[in-house]
Amino acid sequence: MSLAADAFVSQISAAEPWPENATLYQPLKEDQILLSDCASSLAVQAYLRMCGLPVQVVCRANAEYMSPSGKIPFIHVGNQVVSELGPIVQFTKAKGHSLSDGLDDVQRAEMKAYMELVNNMLLTAELYIQWCDDATATEISRPRYSNPYSWPLSNILAYQKQWEVRRKMNAIGWGGKNLEQVYEDVSQCCQALSQRLGTQPYFFNKQPTELDALVFGHLFTILTTRLTSAELAERIKSNSNLLSFCRRIEQTYFEDKSS
Amino acid sequence: MGTVHARSLDPLPMQGPELGVHADDIEAPDIEQHPNQEILENKDVVVQKVHIDGLGRTKEDLLTYEIAEVFRAKNLIDVMRRSHEARQKLLRLGIFRKVEVVIDTSRGEDALPNGLDVTFEVIELRRMTGSYNTMVGNNEGSMVLGVKLPNVLGRAEKMTFQFSYGTKETSYGLSFFKPQPGHFERNITLNAYNVTGQFPWSSLRETDRGISGEFSFPLWKTSQTLKWEGVWRELGCLARTASFAVREESGHSLKSSLSHAMVIDTRNSSIIPKKGGLLKIHQELAGYTGGDASFLKEDFEIQLNKTLFWDSVLSASMWGGLLLPIGEKPTSIADRFYLGGPTSIRGFSMYSMGPQSEGDYLGGEAYWAGGLHLYTPLPFRPGKGGFGDLFRTHFFLNAGNLCNLNYGEGPRAHLKKLAECIRWSYGLGIVLRLGNIARLELNYCIPMGVQSGDRICDGFQFGAGIRFL
Numbered sequence: 264m265s266l267a268a269d270a271f272v273s274q275i276s277a278a279e280p281w282p283e284n285a286t287l288y289q290p291l292k293e294d295q296i297l298l299s300d301c302a303s304s305l306a307v308q309a310y311l312r313m314c315g316l317p318v319q320v321v322c323r324a325n326a327e328y329m330s331p332s333g334k335i336p337f338i339h340v341g342n343q344v345v346s347e348l349g350p351i352v353q354f355t356k357a358k359g360h361s362l363s364d365g366l367d368d369v370q371r372a373e374m375k376a377y378m379e380l381v382n383n384m385l386l387t388a389e390l391y392i393q394w395c396d397d398a399t400a401t402e403i404s405r406p407r408y409s410n411p412y413s414w415p416l417s418n419i420l421a422y423q424k425q426w427e428v429r430r431k432m433n434a435i436g437w438g439g440k441n442l443e444q445v446y447e448d449v450s451q452c453c454q455a456l457s458q459r460l461g462t463q464p465y466f467f468n469k470q471p472t473e474l475d476a477l478v479f480g481h482l483f484t485i486l487t488t489r490l491t492s493a494e495l496a497e498r499i500k501s502n503s504n505l506l507s508f509c510r511r512i513e514q515t516y517f518e519d520k521s522s
Numbered sequence: 523m524g525t526v527h528a529r530s531l532d533p534l535p536m537q538g539p540e541l542g543v544h545a546d547d548i549e550a551p552d553i554e555q556h557p558n559q560e561i562l563e564n565k566d567v568v569v570q571k572v573h574i575d576g577l578g579r580t581k582e583d584l585l586t587y588e589i590a591e592v593f594r595a596k597n598l599i600d601v602m603r604r605s606h607e608a609r610q611k612l613l614r615l616g617i618f619r620k621v622e623v624v625i626d627t628s629r630g631e632d633a634l635p636n637g638l639d640v641t642f643e644v645i646e647l648r649r650m651t652g653s654y655n656t657m658v659g660n661n662e663g664s665m666v667l668g669v670k671l672p673n674v675l676g677r678a679e680k681m682t683f684q685f686s687y688g689t690k691e692t693s694y695g696l697s698f699f700k701p702q703p704g705h706f707e708r709n710i711t712l713n714a715y716n717v718t719g720q721f722p723w724s725s726l727r728e729t730d731r732g733i734s735g736e737f738s739f740p741l742w743k744t745s746q747t748l749k750w751e752g753v754w755r756e757l758g759c760l761a762r763t764a765s766f767a768v769r770e771e772s773g774h775s776l777k778s779s780l781s782h783a784m785v786i787d788t789r790n791s792s793i794i795p796k797k798g799g800l801l802k803i804h805q806e807l808a809g810y811t812g813g814d815a816s817f818l819k820e821d822f823e824i825q826l827n828k829t830l831f832w833d834s835v836l837s838a839s840m841w842g843g844l845l846l847p848i849g850e851k852p853t854s855i856a857d858r859f860y861l862g863g864p865t866s867i868r869g870f871s872m873y874s875m876g877p878q879s880e881g882d883y884l885g886g887e888a889y890w891a892g893g894l895h896l897y898t899p900l901p902f903r904p905g906k907g908g909f910g911d912l913f914r915t916h917f918f919l920n921a922g923n924l925c926n927l928n929y930g931e932g933p934r935a936h937l938k939k940l941a942e943c944i945r946w947s948y949g950l951g952i953v954l955r956l957g958n959i960a961r962l963e964l965n966y967c968i969p970m971g972v973q974s975g976d977r978i979c980d981g982f983q984f985g986a987g988i989r990f991l
Binding site (some may be wrong): 323324325327328329331339342344410411413414415416419420 | 757758762773776
């Protein structure tokens with residue numbers, strides 16, 4: 264997808280208001296979705312809830328292939344299809360919904376830097392643990408990923424995915440890391456986030472931004488997902504302000520809506 | 523008694539069974555009866571020996587089946603006739619470039635006074651033959667490389683590899699063919715392939731990776747094929763603008779199906795037949811042997827041809843099909859039927875009728891189509907007896923319908939649905955026969971009964987294909 268086409272999409276979508284029947288697609292919640300996809304999906308859901316934009320979550324076994332970028336999640340709004348948090352933020356902005364308008368340029372740059380940090384560290388660590396840690400890959404990732412498919416397609420697709428992620432890890436230099444180093448990276452990332460958050464309710468004080476949605480999506484999913492080892496969640500739990508941050512967003516944006 | 527050369531025939535085209543060797547261009551030879559042969563005709567002879575010269579890697583046991591009949595000949599004409607038949611059988615195996623028959627009197631110590639020796643002088647095909655062509659179509663150019671290994675194990679087995687490298691897609695396939703010695707029509711074929719296709723009318727891109735095995739055999743006047751196929755299908759959108767209905771179909775599926783096909787073909791040519799008929803019934807059951815696609819698919823094709831006055835031919839054809847999903851899952855866009863275009867209902871764009879979403883055609887679960895053609899030679903018959911005979915003028919009337927069936931409604935409602943809103947078209951055009959496998963058409967079409975959403979091609983329409991309504 265070229266930038267020009269992206270710009271065109273956001274241009275034409277600006278004219279239409281947010282419809283009632285907007286839908287978010289993700290893989291099957293019970294049997295299929297993996298930690299990293301679940302985190303990305305939750306981040307988008309949190310962002311849309313913070314914007315006050317209603318969206319219905321639909322689970323599809325082929326969500327990954329339906330997505331225009333091949334990434335989870337994607338939203339279907341009107342006749343537009345947009346995937347991943349970054350483009351979705353752009354898309355809502357074009358429709359007049361933004362969380363970061365109140366920030367000045369320095370804050371915005373800082374927000375982008377922290378979002379990059381989360382994507383580069385937390386998301387990559389999730390992918391590493393899912394597909395490069397043999398125990399997790401064998402016990403959780405491959406069986407869950409291939410759950411909707413019948414043999415032998417299930418094996419082919421799972422190994423294909425694993426190979427693809429491992430190749431990506433090698434390309435970004437994570438291929439040589441061991442599990443302990445990855446946990447250490449996660450710890451450092453969490454410490455950085457914890458320090459930036461301090462005692463504020465949100466990263467940029469009173470108002471939540473897309474950074475809050477992204478951090479919440481990843482941390483909350485890691486805390487609530489059972490893996491072969493609880494080490495990943497433990498690394499987060501050592502930062503108490505991040506835990507209360509997660510609880511705050513959950514209570515404000517998720518529990519109120521459901522009750 | 524002199525030597526009689528029976529090489530009145532052109533060799534059969536060296537094509538494999540996948541193209542179907544049609545005997546239409548090869549008429550049975552009339553054995554001319556010269557005055558000096560009439561004396562020999564009544565003379566009883568005994569075929570003492572049959573030699574086959576020029577064999578390299580071909581196993582002899584394969585050929586004994588093909589030439590066994592020659593020994594049963596009782597007189598000279600019989601010998602010639604049976605030798606000729608044996609020659610045709612040998613050529614049909616697709617392993618010889620040339621077969622000549624030499625009939626001579628027996629020589630040697632044990633030669634009988636009325637003994638004959640028949641010698642088949644054969645030249646085998648090369649161990650490996652290659653082909654190279656370029657293809658243009660569907661907004662795509664591609665280069666096709668083919669490698670064929672005829673007679674790879676010495677018993678008329680054939681191995682074929684095809685590789686197509688296109689500007690957009692790359693496809694390849696490997697196939698192995700083995701006939702039963704002595705029964706060429708009874709054969710097995712194994713295939714492995716990876717084929718990618720783009721279907722702009724559905725904004726769909728499909729990659730099929732599959733293996734299949736089929737067994738063909740003649741039964742009474744029919745030719746039967748039993749097949750198992752396992753395909754891993756990957757569907758995707760051609761563009762971001764694809765409709766959401768097509769997007770929803772994206773992803774992987776595994777189809778494992780058993781199918782049966784029955785064909786009775788009495789036509790003299792498959793492309794522009796003058797007489798005879800065709801009945802083809804195909805049924806496919808998917809899901810019982812694994813995979814995640816479950817359906818029962820039935821379709822048929824009937825064609826009848828009759829020569830009228832002045833070399834004109836009246837041809838009537840009828841197609842129909844039904845796709846029944848088994849279980850809860852709806853049918854896949856890759857399994858449904860499509861209709862319309864210059865090879866089916868002329869005057870409509872390629873596969874552009876019936877159920878659609880935002881301009882992308884989704885195909886239907888039931889269809890029928892009928893066609894009535896009157897083929898005549900070109901007006902004033904230019905190039906008669908030569909190039910001009912490849913052309914025909916035709917007048918046509920096509921009709922058909924394609925729809926989805928809601929399976930709660932019962933068969934009567936389905937029939938009613940298929941009879942409603944019939945699309946039809948008429949017109950005239952020129953048909954060009956390309957070899958014995960394809961034809962080109964240029965038609966002036968007038969589409970009628972157009973429903974909203976159908977894409978039409980009013981006026982001139984060009985078509986090329988191998989299967990025509």
